[in-house]
Amino acid sequence: MTDKNIPDIVVSRLPIYLQTLQHLSRQGKTITSSQELGEQSFITAAQVRKDLSFFGGFGKQGSGYDINYLSARIRQILKVDRIxxxxxxxxxxxxxxxxxxxxxxxxxxxxxxxxxxxxxxxxxxxxxxxxxxxxxxxxxxxxxxxxxxxxxxxxxxxxxxxxxxxxxxxxxxxxxxxxxxxxxxxxxxxxxxxxxxxxxxxxxx
Amino acid sequence: MTDKNIPDIVVSRLPIYLQTLQHLSRQGKTITSSQELGEQSFITAAQVRKDLSFFGGFGKQGSGYDINYLSARIRQILKVDRIxxxxxxxxxxxxxxxxxxxxxxxxxxxxxxxxxxxxxxxxxxxxxxxxxxxxxxxxxxxxxxxxxxxxxxxxxxxxxxxxxxxxxxxxxxxxxxxxxxxxxxxxxxxxxxxxxxxxxxxxxx
DNA sequence: TTCTGTGAACCGCTTCACAGCG
DNA sequence: CGCTGTGAAGCGGTTCACAGAA
The missing domain is CATH 3.40.50.720 (NAD(P)-binding Rossmann-like Domain)
Known part of the structure; x- marks a missing residue:
């Protein structure tokens, strides 16, 4: 999972998504979309979807992404799910x-x-x-x-x-x-x- | 001179070159090459030449770049030739x-x-x-x-x-x-x- | 001969556009 | 019907390779 030839530039955006997700979560939101996540991260929606798709399908078509679930998965990927x-x-x-x-x-x-x-x-x-x-x-x-x-x-x-x-x-x-x-x-x-x-x-x- | 559609990524490398040039200068060097400047900046020689060529020909073919002159020109370009x-x-x-x-x-x-x-x-x-x-x-x-x-x-x-x-x-x-x-x-x-x-x-x- | 400056080829990221699932 | 996931197209930056100046 760690290294399947993911472009470094994609990896470098994951911490940004994580930061934005925590921000959204603190606002009481539980679901987001590539649109919203992108806007708040200053990254296009298509880019967000493409980036996340490198690691698997984390969203639900028609509804979007579960914030807690997506955060947890990104933390795993970045190995920041630990001390x-x-x-x-x-x-x-x-x-x-x-x-x-x-x-x-x-x-x-x-x-x-x-x-x-x-x-x-x-x-x-x-x-x-x-x-x-x-x-x-x-x-x-x-x-x-x-x-x-x-x-x-x-x-x-x-x-x-x-x-x-x-x-x-x-x-x-x-x-x-x-x-x-x-x-x-x-x-x-x-x-x-x-x-x-x-x-x-x-x-x- | 400031904005002739220079790619932002090129501009972002100029401060790196400047830092390396100052480093070389402190070592007593007065001339450098795209090769040397690149190695110490962790950027390829071709990239260095291409980047600098956006702003004009600062080097001398056959010998290389005058460190003081190139530093001064980059400082001008970045507008850090002032307080x-x-x-x-x-x-x-x-x-x-x-x-x-x-x-x-x-x-x-x-x-x-x-x-x-x-x-x-x-x-x-x-x-x-x-x-x-x-x-x-x-x-x-x-x-x-x-x-x-x-x-x-x-x-x-x-x-x-x-x-x-x-x-x-x-x-x-x-x-x-x-x-x-x-x-x-x-x-x-x-x-x-x-x-x-x-x-x-x-x-x- | 050495090393710059640069068009051209290449490569990889971004954007598009839509199929498909919920 | 909405929004994701993704092949394909597009685009821009990087690398190549060499002409040309010192």
Whole structure:
């Protein structure tokens, strides 16, 4: 089910649908249509139906999609029907903001460890989590079998951190540093690039 | 020059090239090739050449591209060869982290005002910036002619903030709230969606 | 010779349009 | 009758391959 040659761009829209479905659900709706789901996701209805059809027929012809059922199926497909333990590397302002933001845990991404290489920070707490030395990072991540990490260290340190994470067995990295990370093919990296997004928009101003 | 029907996807790669060029420049390089620029940006050499050719011939056949010259031209195209004043709405953890992060100013995005609707926060300082009541937001933004804003308020408040920003004359919004914002066609919105990025990656694990 | 700039071929995603099921 | 699921058509971005400039 996981990989039947589904276009990556289709997979990237599933989280959007999921977000919109939760939004509709919070409004008390139980049924939706490709029309409604599309409008609220800014995606055409035909696109929505095509995307979902890659994974099977989730709708009922004539009536539409059951919101709870469709949400559950998409969560299964994306493997977010479970808890993911996450390691956070970098305890600067951004690291703090992320560690204290409840939104990740609400979606099943539980930050379990915070690492930093600054001796002055080791042992200090962020909420209930102690800041741990990066010296122990590889060992802990491997031991705990953690597969997902976030990087919020300065750019110059990001590649070296990524290398260590790969060595520790991390399989998915969310990178907040404004650099392109080099990792083996079987490791997923997504970069959060607000500056590039701003630069993209100014073109049109 | 700004809009000669350049595909949006091409524009979205220019900031990546710019980032890589700065990286190459910091390494002391002065000349590069579509090959090298592409490898470090994880984009094919043909794609790099094709993208740049939309805007004119910036390279020298046989030798390659002058890094300083190409950087300057891309900055012109993206209109990041100037200072952009930015309004930040929301002074929670994330707002604080953004306001204190020097990276935006380094790229020409200067955060000039921070707004929040929490009376307890009004008047407190973030660095050198006072937190200002959202009651004054529309007036100040309009008066100062600010065109770029960032939203870091909770999801439930984001659409209402966006509406006010549009009313105030904002033309580009960088949205950190996990919701799809509805704005008029002539306003640009980009959403920072780390959670969707994580959900995208877990599909492949 | 090297590497850019670019028409043309290719490929893959999007949109269309309708059959078919509830 | 309404809305999904889907083959087929359409379209746009990517890759190819080479002419041509330095």
């Amino acid at each position: 993911w333990n996450v390691a956070l590397v970098g305890s600067g302002d951004l690291g703090h903001a992320i560690a204290r933001y409840p939104g990740f845990a609400e979606r099943g991404f539980h930050i379990r460890y915070v690492f930093d290489n600054d001796p002055a920070k080791i042992g200090k707490m962020i909420g209930t989590l102690p800041i741990i030395s990066t010296d122990k990072m590889v060992e802990i991540i491997r031991q705990e079998g953690i597969m997902v990490a976030m990087i919020t260290v300065p750019s110059r340190a990001a590649q070296s951190v990524a290398d260590q994470l790969v060595q520790a067995g991390i399989k998915a990295i969310l990178n907040y540093a404004p650099v392109a990370l080099n990792v083996p093919e079987n490791i997923r990296v997504e970069t959060v690039s607000p500056i590039l997004q701003l630069e993209h928009m100014t073109y049109y101003l | 952009w004043n930015v309004a930040l709405v929301g002074s929670g953890d994330l707002g604080h982290a953004i306001a204190r992060y020097p990276g935006f100013a380094e790229r020409g995005f200067h955060i000039r005002y921070v707004f929040d609707n929490d009376p307890a926060k009004i008047g407190k300082m973030i660095g050198t910036l006072p937190i200002i009541s959202t009651d004054k937001m529309v007036e100040i933004i309009r008066q100062e002619g600010i065109m770029v804003a960032m939203i870091t308020v909770p999801s439930r408040a984001a659409q209402s903030v966006a509406d006010q920003l549009v009313q105030a004359g904002i033309k580009a919004i960088l949205n950190y709230a996990p919701v799809a914002l509805n704005v008029p066609e002539n306003i640009r919105v980009e959403t920072v969606s780390p959670i969707l990025q994580l959900e995208h990656m877990t599909y492949y694990l």
